Amino acid sequence: MDTAWDVYLRACPCRDVLDLVANKWTALMIGRLAQRPHRFGELRREVAGITPKVLTQNLRSLERDGLISRTVYPTTPPSVEYALTPLGQSISVHLIALNNWTQANFDEIRRARAAYDAAAEAAPQPVS
Template identity: 50%
Template sequence: MQAEYDVYEDKCPTRMVLDRLADKWSVLILDRLDNEAVRFNQLRRDIKGVSQKVLSQTLKKLERDGLISRTVFATVPVTVEYALTPLGKTLTDCVSELAHWAERNMDEVLAAQKSYDKTLD
């Protein structure tokens, strides 16, 4: 029997998942892993502004949630790749849409912010 979840309830565990998915670094990582497995350092180069520490922490959280997998290759130095799991792949359309919505609508958002800020003066 599957438990019922209600995202509007403050104690519902779905809140933790929503919190993770609302994080900009999670969105960018999941979107970047959409088409291929990627090494840690490549992710760090591709996602400008993320620190090594934050990237590592976010990857661990996404792995714990079952959204990405981590594969270690016995090379010198050790090579680590990250990829979407089947569960993570169920998010690719909505994550991509969210990430790229921001790109498509940024001018309107900036204009709205400017207009709002004028009302505060």
């Protein structure tokens, strides 16, 4: 590991990679691509709510960073398939774990949010 990179430093250039992999769309896209390669339309359908523009932007960023590969097949019209690279597979384990943790703990998080919001509403308001 290169000790010159420290994501806790403001000027660390690897923060943009952290921004990419910590993005909800990236986590969901990589989770789906971990199952098998997908075409653009399949990925758009399976990652509900993502717009074509955001999907395209994220695919390009992931390809640029070496996390996914893009294969164009010589059909009419050309078909394109996206798949995880070995680097993408190495991060997929962590992002799938994060997705699973979110689902497993969401009821508890909702209860905590409700309790916090109720306490905030009950607290006396400062006089202006």
